[in-house]
Amino acid sequence: MKTLNTNKNSDPHRTYLSEDQIPTQWYNIRADMKTKPAPILHPGTFEPLTKEELTPIFAEKLVDQELDNTTPYIDIPDEVREIYKMYRPSPLIRAYNLEKALDTPAKIYYKFEGNNTSGSHKLNSAIAQVYYAKEQGLAGMTTETGAGQWGTAMAEACSLFNMPLIVYMVKVSYEQKPFRRTVMQTFDAEVYPSPSDHTEIGRKILAENPGTGGSLGCAISEAVETAVSKEGYRYFLGSCLNYVILHQSVIGIEAKMAMDSLGEYPDVVVGCAGGGSNLGGLISEYVHDKLTGKGNPRLLAIEPASCPSLTRGKYAYDFADTGRITPLCKMHTVGSQFIPSPDHAGGLRFHGMSPILSQLYTDGILEAQAVGQLDVFDAAVLFAKTETILPAPESAHAILGAINEAKLCRESGEQKTILFGLTGTGYFDMTAYDYYLSGKMENNSLSEDDLQRSLSMLPQVPGM
């Protein structure tokens, strides 16, 4: 009988911390950054936005966190920690079978954040955001969702806190992923396809382009408009912003604690990068090590070649939305008017990148690679077959990054330790898998012409 791909090693497959090891504080990377992320600007005056100007849009405590560049550790409210206990600490898993399939001397670990019904790490920030909204006495919340992970996480969190939620879901996803919508509705969320006729900006976009499938930028516009026009409502975002990266540091704090407990220190930490929420969280403690001279692992962002904000975008002020109604963030961006190629099935479609991660990339703390979607799905399927977890296409970017590093170790013979973030599961992404299995998927890449056209529409900020 053929020897099976199983581990006889005494090290465990899964390392679980105990519930009392759930972090009591989030780590705020900015406190240790020499160059802080640039301030958020008012799109009319180009002046940095104050707390007073931001609180009509965002919940107050989140604005405090957004603007706080100096406090290194911020307490996680007890109530948030208690809810974290329903699915955290998440496991750190040794990918023994993947290692064997790759015939690599490298040790591959992954922090698995898909172990909850929302199916991704997004729940970590959703719970915190809904908590602060409830604490402030808000009447309701609005948000947008693309692939649906963030919307599902928000719906779950709102349900736990009995808080009304309005979700604008990118129309093409709304139609292609009706089951995501059903999950959100099961948790009592109101879900509209975007562009919708519920907002001025939605009606305008529909009038100009009746057949549009929408975009994340467009859905953000609608969610913000609803938040500012509806009494007691605020807008909540699941990626990119500083406070989201702060909340997601629970991933990295737990990951480092679990790695430490195994006596492991990564040579390289790999994460997928869309808006940056998972990556920023995953690497947080290792950024801390680099910034404070305690360690020097490589930190590697993997982004889709069809939406390559870090590797090919411009580091500039841009809107977060298509409708150009949000504040301006300085970030690596392919332009807020960018719309991903229709055959792009791998997620991570947001045009911009977290200002924190953009600055870390500029400072050489963070590396980035752009990869093709066909390679991403090859990695996803190899991972599913060996590790028996069907990954979200987004997460599979990190898997591919880890596999590529492990293959380099096979060539060089080095036994490096690789840690990557498996952000979620792909149960609601089977249309993309179907497309992959059809044999028609290609390694698409954003054309230089399209990139330049989109970048030419960046807002002109005086003095930048």
Add this chain to the structure above:
Amino acid sequence: MKTLNTNKNSDPHRTYLSEDQIPTQWYNIRADMKTKPAPILHPGTFEPLTKEELTPIFAEKLVDQELDNTTPYIDIPDEVREIYKMYRPSPLIRAYNLEKALDTPAKIYYKFEGNNTSGSHKLNSAIAQVYYAKEQGLAGMTTETGAGQWGTAMAEACSLFNMPLIVYMVKVSYEQKPFRRTVMQTFDAEVYPSPSDHTEIGRKILAENPGTGGSLGCAISEAVETAVSKEGYRYFLGSCLNYVILHQSVIGIEAKMAMDSLGEYPDVVVGCAGGGSNLGGLISEYVHDKLTGKGNPRLLAIEPASCPSLTRGKYAYDFADTGRITPLCKMHTVGSQFIPSPDHAGGLRFHGMSPILSQLYTDGILEAQAVGQLDVFDAAVLFAKTETILPAPESAHAILGAINEAKLCRESGEQKTILFGLTGTGYFDMTAYDYYLSGKMENNSLSEDDLQRSLSMLPQVPGM
């Protein structure tokens, strides 16, 4: 601020055993049963089938396990245990939030088996079955799947062992759950809608009833026909049979170990009952206690009112399939010609019940209740909102059973300890949730006329 539904108790939400606590042996309930389950009969001669007669259909080691009524503990092969480590031990979870929502003094625990990509407990037996097939040097495996959980588990297990797999999927599920099919194909399984034109029985059924959506019994017929006609292939089943209940005892052994570690002993153990695989596994150690006088918890099977094999079926010899080509099993059955009502969305559609569980029910060891699907989905949604896990409709039968017991405690003031089995997640069952959310779902129930019509077609076994 409103007090949140969270636990301040020092007991953990989730109890994980360590990997070295994964059971080394399965427990064979039959060894302790005074009245053994009735033997499997040849459908032509009505004689008990011998090992020699069963091995052309089933893998040899599984036949040994099927016929072994006396060995109390059977070693789990090391290779199977190593693969179990990829997702086991599964967590035992205290449903603090559900308890609070119900305002019950009862303590509710659930053993969660949905923490793997197949999304259900079915993987426990699939891994063992594929292992034995590989060990025997078989060329390939056939099986059937209804809702898709078993097929997905088999596809995953076959992928790990690099073993070819042919799946006949009930046509109505194949069409309504295309994503289940995609998952199986991602793991390299060949998947056909049943009835298909790949088998004689399939062609016959299609000719007689061209528009049929198929049934589990029909898919079993096709899978068995393919297994016996294809060189080196065998047929593998995910429920009902004795060896499946044996493999699933890992659920119960782990559950009891985790409950013991918390100092808890259940007053009642609740499981959903389709073919009986989860329930038989979950209650195994507590059946042992009852049979050996070590404890006396109530053991409660919850089945759908539209397919009530225990509560309204006959305890009689019947075929496992519609095509009447399988051996005869003595079991509680609503008749192999039974087809569930088309508006039944809750799963658990198999017409028969595990011979072991049927005998335990007859002996008064096991109780049973039939419930309506609307009540089941009410329970599912309450559970999702409080415990943040979206349950499979099948699993929600057990949730409802546990909720009903907890409500009785609220009336009586008793602080009972309830343990139930949460067999899996509902990510691929959103069509059923959509139906529930539409407000059109009703508490359907099998009509007495339909039941009697189906029972009148039971095979006539001399002397029974």
